[in-house]
Amino acid sequence: MKKNILFVCLSAFYIFVLSSCKHDSTPPVIDESAIKDTVYFYDEVLPIIQSNCAISDCHTNGEEDPDLSNYSNILKLVKPGDPQNSSLYKYAIGSEMPPAPKTPLNLEQVTSIYGWIKQGALANIEPCNSSDSSFNNAVFPIIKRNCLGCHNTGSTNGALTNFDEISAKANTILSRITTQSGSIMPPSPANPLSDCKKTQITNWINKGKHND
Numbered sequence: 001m002k003k004n005i006l007f008v009c010l011s012a013f014y015i016f017v018l019s020s021c022k023h024d025s026t027p028p029v030i031d032e033s034a035i036k037d038t039v040y041f042y043d044e045v046l047p048i049i050q051s052n053c054a055i056s057d058c059h060t061n062g063e064e065d066p067d068l069s070n071y072s073n074i075l076k077l078v079k080p081g082d083p084q085n086s087s088l089y090k091y092a093i094g095s096e097m098p099p100a101p102k103t104p105l106n107l108e109q110v111t112s113i114y115g116w117i118k119q120g121a122l123a124n125i126e127p128c129n130s131s132d133s134s135f136n137n138a139v140f141p142i143i144k145r146n147c148l149g150c151h152n153t154g155s156t157n158g159a160l161t162n163f164d165e166i167s168a169k170a171n172t173i174l175s176r177i178t179t180q181s182g183s184i185m186p187p188s189p190a191n192p193l194s195d196c197k198k199t200q201i202t203n204w205i206n207k208g209k210h211n212d
């Protein structure tokens with residue numbers, strides 16, 4: 001009798017452990033309708049990769065790890081039109097990239113990578129309107145794409161996840177993206193923000209940092 005109870009307990013334990021492992025490896029469900037009409041490589045995909053993966057000691061030496069700092073190398077990890085069979089997408093939904101303590105890519109970022117590959121993995125650049133300086137259209141997307149990899153919730157570098165955190169740090173942000181003081185953000189090997197994006201952030205601050 002005692003043996004039976006032990007057996008039942010062990011079985012329950014194994015089923016629990018196995019099912020929880022299975023749960024962890026479930027791939028995210030991509031909502032195709034959430035993919036933007038055009039996902040831009042230089043403005044959206046490259047910053048996600050650079051701020052999460054291509055940090056100085058992991059993907060830039062070109063020796064063991066793939067160098068994820070430019071288009072032609074990233075294209076080697078991609079089958080244009082076929083995200084499911086692209087190793088870049090498999091990294092993005094896998095559990096080991098980016099390595100801890102970084103947070104895994106969120107569904108929005110995974111959807112961007114998926115959509116970009118599906119749309120043919122082009123080296124495209126988003127048109128930027130320097131006279132648009134609204135927080136929600138211009139500033140927040142820049143921060144989300146280029147900064148959150150290292151400035152997410154709980155980051156010791158200072159979190160920049162919402163309007164309050166960003167507006168409280170606005171002047172420091174401006175001096176770091178224009179290198180008036182301190183080292184440049186985002187740090188090398190990530191590309192600096194374009195002049196148009198710097199202008200959008202500068203104008204948002206000069207116009208009074210509204211949540212518009």
Ligand code: HEC
Nearest residue numbers: 051055146147149150157158169172173176183185186187
């Ligand atoms: C690859 C990681 C990484 C990315 C991407 C990155 N940062 Fe940073 N950031 C850091 C680190 C590490 C520090 C702390 C060391 C330092 O101050 O240089 C920092 C510090 C800062 C600080 C100073 C914080 C303070 O409280 O004084 C600001 C402001 C900042 N970053 C803004 C940005 C902005 C804006 C972006 C995007 C355009 C960005 N960072 C992208 C790693 C990153």
